[in-house]
Amino acid sequence: MIYALTLSYRGDAYSGWQRQDNAYTLQQAIEEALADLLEHEVRIHGASRTDAGVHARGQVAHLSLDHEFPLSALQHGTNQRLREDIRVMAARRMADGFHARKCATSKEYRYRLIRSRVVSPLDTPFAVPAPPGLEMSAVREATERLVGRHDFSALALAGGGHGQPYREISSANWHEEGAALELRIEGDGFLRGMVRSIVGTLLEVGYGRCTVSRF
Numbered sequence: 001m002i003y004a005l006t007l008s009y010r011g012d013a014y015s016g017w018q019r020q021d022n023a024y025t026l027q028q029a030i031e032e033a034l035a036d037l038l039e040h041e042v043r044i045h046g047a048s049r050t051d052a053g054v055h056a057r058g059q060v061a062h063l064s065l066d067h068e069f070p071l072s073a074l075q076h077g078t079n080q081r082l083r084e085d086i087r088v089m090a091a092r093r094m095a096d097g098f099h100a101r102k103c104a105t106s107k108e109y110r111y112r113l114i115r116s117r118v119v120s121p122l123d124t125p126f127a128v129p130a131p132p133g134l135e136m137s138a139v140r141e142a143t144e145r146l147v148g149r150h151d152f153s154a155l156a157l158a159g160g161g162h163g164q165p166y167r168e169i170s171s172a173n174w175h176e177e178g179a180a181l182e183l184r185i186e187g188d189g190f191l192r193g194m195v196r197s198i199v200g201t202l203l204e205v206g207y208g209r210c211t212v213s214r215f
Contacts, residue, residue: 001068002098005030005044005078006090007059012125013085017059020082023074026050026086033081034063037074047100048107050163051193055126058089062100106170106186109161109195113181139206142215146172146185146198155201157193165191 007030015023019031027044034042047060053102075091082088113130114123146169153165169187183199204210 001065002062002094002096003065003069003071003074004060004062004092004094004098004100005074005088006092007061007086008057008089009055009059009086010125011050011052011054011056013083014052016052016054017046017048029082029086029132030061036081038065038069038078044146045100047104048189049192050082051184051196060100060104062094062098088180091192106188108184108186109183109190111151111183111195111199113183113199117182131205134181134203134206135208136174136176136181136206138208138212139202142202143172143174143183145212145215152191152194155194155197156191157197167191167194 007026009026011026013024014026014029017026019027021023027046031042031044034044041151042063042065044061044063050056050059071091073095078088111128114127115132115134116132117129117131117164119127119129149166149168151165151169156165167187167189169185172181172183172185174181183202185195185198201210201215205212205215
């Protein structure tokens with residue numbers, strides 16, 4: 001029996017999603033909570049790996065059990081055993097063959113900037129400062145170039161196992177609200193560190209340190 005969990009978490013205290021021998025990760029934290037609830041070890045599979053410090057509102061993961069388990073107990077029982085920075089937002093029974101990664105149709109990242117020299121401590125965990133002077137027309141022009149299927153290896157960190165560096169980006173748009181700017185980028189997948197590298201390079205464009213054509 002396959003169960004899907006919709007997860008929300010603050011990632012600043014974790015070394016990304018995937019289990020590691022020398023660091024504490026989200027996968028480990030959730031698997032330990034589930035093992036305590038179910039009284040046996042369990043492995044979960046996420047729809048995507050996330051880098052260290054990345055937060056999530058709707059990360060999907062699945063697990064397989066050899067017996068039926070009440071959905072409410074799976075959700076709330078796991079939450080009782082998790083730290084307050086991770087929550088199971090929903091639990092669902094899935095059809096046989098469901099796989100959180102293989103069945104994902106798209107993934108969306110949102111990267112938030114604050115156009116201010118001083119960022120409120122209430123925003124600091126979820127946004128980075130973008131001092132005045134950012135030329136958004138150039139940023140938007142460069143952002144349009146992201147859409148489509150491209151080799152993104154130049155905008156990814158080393159060590160991610162990029163055997164296939166091509167990714168299909170279906171949309172990439174900036175949303176403005178007061179001093180806040182948010183890039184919403186959706187695609188079939190992302191390389192290690194790809195979104196952070198994209199935003200950093202777009203800022204180089206916006207501050208005149210990189211041309212749109214070079215981007």
